[in-house]
Amino acid sequence: MSIQSTIYSLLPSLPPAARRIGELIVAEPAVVLQSTISELAKRCQTSDPSVVRFCRTLGFTGYVQLRLALATEIGREIAAEPNAPQFGEDISPADSLGDSVEKLRFTEVMAIEETLKALDLEQLNTAAERIDGSSRVLLYGVGAGAVVAEDFAYKLSRIGRIAQRFADLHGALMAAALARPGDVAVLFSHSGQTPEIMQFLRAVKQRGVKTIAVSNVRQSALAKEADHCLLTMVRETEFRAGAMASRIAQLAIVDCLFVAVAQRSYQPTVTALELTRQAIEQQLAR
Structure with a gap:
């Protein structure tokens, strides 16, 4: 099951601090790989224990386990489609028609795959x-x-x-x-x-x-x-x-x-x- 999609689906039910963490990870999945637990907590205006509680909500024992699992997931997505847009990436005014079609293709194919898996x-x-x-x-x-x-x-x-x-x-x-x-x-x-x-x-x-x-x-x-x-x-x-x-x-x-x-x-x-x-x-x- 996709960690990123799981986080997105949980957002409406999360308390404010956990929701800020989840929203940042959905917007920038690599932030977990690039930040220590304290750096992530600071960006989300919360505490280290709040980040740990967020990880446990996802079924992980702590931040290290979340980093490893998310790194594996991101690596798998990149390997599957090296030039694909980020999943969930929005359409912008600067996109060409081809870019917009590619974003839609990627988003819809990934949605079907993750839903059925x-x-x-x-x-x-x-x-x-x-x-x-x-x-x-x-x-x-x-x-x-x-x-x-x-x-x-x-x-x-x-x-x-x-x-x-x-x-x-x-x-x-x-x-x-x-x-x-x-x-x-x-x-x-x-x-x-x-x-x-x-x-x-x-x-x-x-x-x-x-x-x-x-x-x-x-x-x-x-x-x-x-x-x-x-x-x-x-x-x-x-x-x-x-x-x-x-x-x-x-x-x-x-x-x-x-x-x-x-x-x-x-x-x-x-x-x-x-x-x-x-x-x-x-x-x-x-």
Whole structure:
């Protein structure tokens, strides 16, 4: 699992001193390799013990272990793509069109790779079982998450599953009011804090519906309150290159969920895909 992406995903839940440390490392990963613990603490206007606590939050025993792990990660990234931009680097007015395209390519490819490498297969399998055994799948996202929800609804409908995607909170809440324990809700929020998503989550849980969250923030309210959570590994940027990558990472998780569900009824799935393909081809041939 990427240390840099893990730090980014934890930022919203960190206390102020730890957040300053995390923000500096995300912006300048090499600072850990170039600074002593005291130098890093001074730059972040905090203390040496605060840096140690930050390291332990990431699962390391201390600063030395973080330096070694981050040096390995940075070296691996450079070896894989020597001329690649820094992951998470934003698009600037000085970039050529080619530079902008390269930054987008690198950000989106890395987001998919890190998301799928870190994907919890046990959670994925359980989520797929929930969807496979459900009476109906309720899908809700806001903004870029709405696009992902619509894509998943389309995929599920092609294999004969009952899936509903809601365009606004009113529609989502009406569906929640009529939801039953056999239903499953899948919710998309990069931050895990989107108010509309949280309102829908709590409404369906009151109706006994099992919930599956797709989010980038492990410690978010959505990740904590949902029955199951599938995490993306993406770093956002001010120019929205990250928001584009977050959508791509969520779509990758949707593809994994779809395949996991489809494999449970392989032959009926193949038949359904063929029948729906033929239906479209016949319409186009008229």
